[in-house]
Amino acid sequence: MTFDQLHQLYHLPLFDLLRRARDVHEAHWPADEVQLCTLLSIKTGGCSEDCSYCAQSARYQTGVDAGRLMACEAVMERARAARASGSTRFCMGAAWKGVRSGTRKFDEVLEIVRGVSKLGMEVCVTLGELGADEAHQLREAGVTAYNHNIDTSPEHYPNIVSSHTFDDRLQTIRHVQQAGMSVCCGGIVGLGETVDDRLRMLEVLCGFNPAPESVPINSLMPMPGTPLEGAAPVEVFDLVRLIAVARIALPKAKVRLSAGRTQLTEEGQTLCFFAGANSIFYGDKLLTASNPQAEQDLRLLQRLGMTPQRPDPAQAPPPADPARPLGPCGLAPAVATADAGAGAGERGERSVAAAS
Numbered sequence: 001m002t003f004d005q006l007h008q009l010y011h012l013p014l015f016d017l018l019r020r021a022r023d024v025h026e027a028h029w030p031a032d033e034v035q036l037c038t039l040l041s042i043k044t045g046g047c048s049e050d051c052s053y054c055a056q057s058a059r060y061q062t063g064v065d066a067g068r069l070m071a072c073e074a075v076m077e078r079a080r081a082a083r084a085s086g087s088t089r090f091c092m093g094a095a096w097k098g099v100r101s102g103t104r105k106f107d108e109v110l111e112i113v114r115g116v117s118k119l120g121m122e123v124c125v126t127l128g129e130l131g132a133d134e135a136h137q138l139r140e141a142g143v144t145a146y147n148h149n150i151d152t153s154p155e156h157y158p159n160i161v162s163s164h165t166f167d168d169r170l171q172t173i174r175h176v177q178q179a180g181m182s183v184c185c186g187g188i189v190g191l192g193e194t195v196d197d198r199l200r201m202l203e204v205l206c207g208f209n210p211a212p213e214s215v216p217i218n219s220l221m222p223m224p225g226t227p228l229e230g231a232a233p234v235e236v237f238d239l240v241r242l243i244a245v246a247r248i249a250l251p252k253a254k255v256r257l258s259a260g261r262t263q264l265t266e267e268g269q270t271l272c273f274f275a276g277a278n279s280i281f282y283g284d285k286l287l288t289a290s291n292p293q294a295e296q297d298l299r300l301l302q303r304l305g306m307t308p309q310r311p312d313p314a315q316a317p318p319p320a321d322p323a324r325p326l327g328p329c330g331l332a333p334a335v336a337t338a339d340a341g342a343g344a345g346e347r348g349e350r351s352v353a354a355a356s
C-alpha cells in the first residue's frame with residue numbers, strides 16, 4: 001500500500017476502519033486466536049548504540065547495568081518455563097550493536113539457539129546488525145524469525161538514533177530474508193513522531209518482499225535517564241487506528257501488541273485485538289520494562305473467548321511476490337505525497353532532540 005492509501009484508511013471514521021480491519025482479519029486468521037510470545041533478555045545493558053528510547057544504551061544514566069550473556073542452561077530453564085506456561089514463541093534479545101561470525105559470543109548464541117529450537121517453540125532472536133554469513137548461521141542453528149525493527153519513519157529516524165542508520169537496519173533485514181528466516185519488524189509509537197511518520201513506517205514495511213511475518217507495534221514506555229523519558233503517551237485511539245491500518249496493509253502478518261500494554265486498560269487492549277492485533281508478549285517482564293502478569297493475561301483472554309495459537313516451529317517464511325522486486329534492498333522508498341511533506345513541518349515542531 002502507498003502512503004496515500006494508508007492515510008485514507010487511517011482517517012476513516014473509527015467504526016468504518018474497524019469494520020474493514022475486522023473483515024481482513026477474519027479472512028486471513030482464526031478470529032479468536034492470539035499468539036503468546038515470551039521475551040527474554042539474554043544479555044542486558046551496556047550497548048554501544050544511542051537509541052533514544054532505550055534504557056540499555058551505555059550512553060545514558062538509566063540504572064541498567066551491563067550484564068554478561070546468560071549461560072545456555074540458564075536460558076534453557078527460562079525457555080522450558082515459558083513453554084510450560086503456554087508460550088509458543090521464545091524471543092531472545094541481546095543489547096549489542098550486532099554480532100560477528102567467528103566470535104565467542106556469537107558461538108555461544110548459536111549454542112543457545114540450537115538448544116531452544118529443540119523445545120518445539122518458535123525461536124526468535126534480536127541481536128542487532130547481521131551480515132549475510134551470520135544470518136545463515138542463525139537460520140542453520142534453528143532460528144524461526146529475526147526481529148529487527150525500523151522503529152519509525154525514515155524521516156524521523158535520525159531524531160531517534162544516530163549511531164546506525166535506517167538503511168543499516170534495512171540491510172540487516174535483507175540479510176535475514178536472504179537466509180530464509182522470517183522477518184519480525186515493526187516500530188515504536190510515542191517517539192515524538194507524527195501520525196504521518198507512523199504511516200510512512202507502515203509504507204516502508206509494505207515495501208518488504210517477502211512481507212514481514214510479524215509486525216510488533218510498541219508504545220514507548222519512557223525510561224528514566226533516556227532522552228525520551230518525558231515523551232507524551234500515545235492516545236489509545238491512535239494506537240487502535242494504527243493497528244487496524246497495519247492489519248489491512250499487511251493482512252498475513254501477525255500484528256503484535258508489544259511493549260506498552262501496561263499503559264492500556266483491558267478495554268483498550270480488547271479494542272486492539274478487535275482491530276487485528278493477534279500476538280502479545282506474555283510474561284511479567286519485557287527486556288527492561290514491565291508487562292502484565294501472565295495470569296492477568298490469561299484471565300483477559302478467557303473473558304474475551306480468545307485462545308492461544310499453536311506453535312509452528314517448522315514454519316517457512318512468507319514467500320516473495322514474484323511480480324515485485326525483492327526488498328528492502330537498502331534504500332527506503334521516497335516520500336510519496338505532499339501530505340508526507342506537510343507532516344515534516346509538523347515533525348519539526350514536535351521532534352525530539354537527537355541523541356548526542
Ligand code: SF4
Pocket residue numbers: 047048049050051054055056057094095096097128
Ligand atoms: S535498542 Fe538495541 S541497539 Fe539500540 S541501544 Fe537498545 S540494545 Fe542497543
